[in-house]
Amino acid sequence: MSGWIIGFIEQYGYLGVAALMMLENVFPPIPSELIMPFAGYVGARGTLSPWGVLFAGVAGSIAGTLPWYWLGRRVGRERVLRLVARYGRWLTVSTDDLLRAEQWFQRWGVHSVLLGRLVPAVRSVISLPAGIEAMPLPTFLFWSTLGTAAWTALLLGLGFVLEDNYEQVARFVDPISTTVVVGCVVVYVWRLVRGRGKPA
Secondary structure, three states: OHHHHHHHHHHHHHHHHHHHHHHHHHOOOOOHHHHHHHHHHHHHOOOOOHHHHHHHHHHHHHHHHHHHHHHHHHHOHHHHHHHHHHHHHHHOOOHHHHHHHHHHHHHHOOHHHHHHOOOOOOOOOOHHHHHHOOOOHHHHHHHHHHHHHHHHHHHHHHHHHHHOOHHHHHHHHHHHHHHHHHHHHHHHHHHHHHHOOOOO
16 A cells, blocks of 8 residues: 555645645545545655645645535524435435534634544544634644645654654554555445435
8 A cells, every 4th residue: 555655746736736735635435544645655765846746736635625614604503414314424414423523613713623634533524614704714624734834844744754754663654554545445445335325
């Protein structure tokens, strides 16, 4: 799995990093915890600029948050809840996920967007309550970018540390990364199957 991610990033460069990070927010086939360390590894070898990788990762991640933000802002809470209950399983979002994000938002206010971008279980869905509560777009983008940049830079830094020890680490990273992705697919399929036949 690590070889595929590295090969994809090497082939498509910054655009590949941005695309993977955007997809991770809309529909998480590969989590950022795998994408950015390997992007950092590619950058550490001199293939890509570290600053360019960081910018691409942040830009892609922020782009992935905007559909959720605008959905919440344009549709409203009740309709979002109905849509998530009916179709959320296709995007790996449940009503419980949304309600948890709402509680997070109510507790931390605007700072919930900053903090939420640092928490894997909240990272994507925190954009929904931000949109539902009509948080101004510049405020949303500011706090989202700040939290995303911190998280992305941390993961990127791990990739730089990885460079000198890649051959040794790859023996452990490959099965772990493959297990993570397979686990995501299994959970996704399980949620689809479980959601069949439920009332809308």
